[in-house]
Amino acid sequence: MTQLPSDRELHDLRVDLKVERLKLASLVESLADLLSDWELTSAAQERCDSAALRLQSFYTGIERCFVQIVRVLNGGPPDGADWHRRLLERMAVATESRPSLLTASTLKDLAELMRFRHVVRHLYSYELERGQVLRLLQKAIQLWPDLMQELQTFEDWLQDVVR
Numbered sequence: 739m740t741q742l743p744s745d746r747e748l749h750d751l752r753v754d755l756k757v758e759r760l761k762l763a764s765l766v767e768s769l770a771d772l773l774s775d776w777e778l779t780s781a782a783q784e785r786c787d788s789a790a791l792r793l794q795s796f797y798t799g800i801e802r803c804f805v806q807i808v809r810v811l812n813g814g815p816p817d818g819a820d821w822h823r824r825l826l827e828r829m830a831v832a833t834e835s836r837p838s839l840l841t842a843s844t845l846k847d848l849a850e851l852m853r854f855r856h857v858v859r860h861l862y863s864y865e866l867e868r869g870q871v872l873r874l875l876q877k878a879i880q881l882w883p884d885l886m887q888e889l890q891t892f893e894d895w896l897q898d899v900v901r
Contacts, residue, residue, distance in 0.1 A: 752896040787863040
């Protein structure tokens with residue numbers, strides 16, 4: 739079995755993950771605010787643009803957690819053009835040095851958000867489909883409680899390892 743990092747590195751990882759989780763929780767609150775007045779605003783395109791940008795930020799924050807985990811526990815993120823997809827998939831698989839982080843259901847939902855992030859980064863905002871943005875906005879909000887619990891469970895595992 740691969741030797742785990744030092745207690746200090748594991749403690750720091752746990753703190754870093756908690757910080758990211760709290761930031762993500764705040765971001766999800768802003769997503770919920772966008773959703774609550776989705777139809778009430780006369781600035782529909784601006785609302786859609788804002789939601790798309792926040793959804794991109796949501797996935798980016800989640801991926802930041804994954805990168806921190808693999809840097810400390812698995813020697814770093816994968817290489818290659820498809821490293822984002824491979825990193826996500828690895829989070830649903832246990833390794834010698836850590837348990838899996840994601841369930842199959844969460845993995846599937848996050849994969850869709852990852853693909854959407856790519857779309858947001860490569861299209862002009864006016865090209866985004868408002869219905870797709872709304873659907874993914876709803877999905878992210880519904881996904882958050884399960885994902886937050888999975889992150890918390892992983893943080894708890896880190897705490898147990900440090901003890």
